[in-house]
């Protein structure tokens with residue numbers, strides 16, 4: 001509908017009355033100033049807004065990077081004698097909502113992995129009777145000694161958590177891909 005049509009409608013609505021059109025009083029736009037926003041100003045506004053959004057996003061990314069790399073990742077997990085040989089201990093590392101599993105393998109070796117399956121991120125669990133790490137979602141199976149996938153859809157090894165023992169405590173130091 002063109003502006004001319006609008007005028008016709010408004011005229012018929014007002015029927016020659018001298019009262020200001022109601023929509024003009026309710027929406028007092030300054031139509032005379034409408035052409036004062038040039039394409040150049042609009043472009044400048046768009047570029048500045050985009051730049052501000054880009055800068056804000058970049059700053060958040062940098063803060064997030066420093067937040068994850070700058071924090072102390074060393075964490076006491078459990079006393080080694082609390083995890084019998086052939087069993088598992090579940091804990092959270094490196095963040096409080098990251099699930100991880102510590103295994104005391106037959107033979108005495110300790111290993112730790114992220115519990116996040118490398119297929120679609122379900123949690124894996126240790127099955128001591130089968131000596132396997134199992135993912136129940138799609139029957140993925142991982143080798144508990146190496147973390148490598150041995151059956152099912154997963155193609156990549158579980159992220160390993162580097163650990164050490166100190167005064168009888170298992171200490172988690174770093175998660176490696």
Ligand code: FES
Pocket residue numbers: 117118119120121122135136137138139140152153154
């Ligand atoms: S999510 Fe683990 S096998 Fe699919």
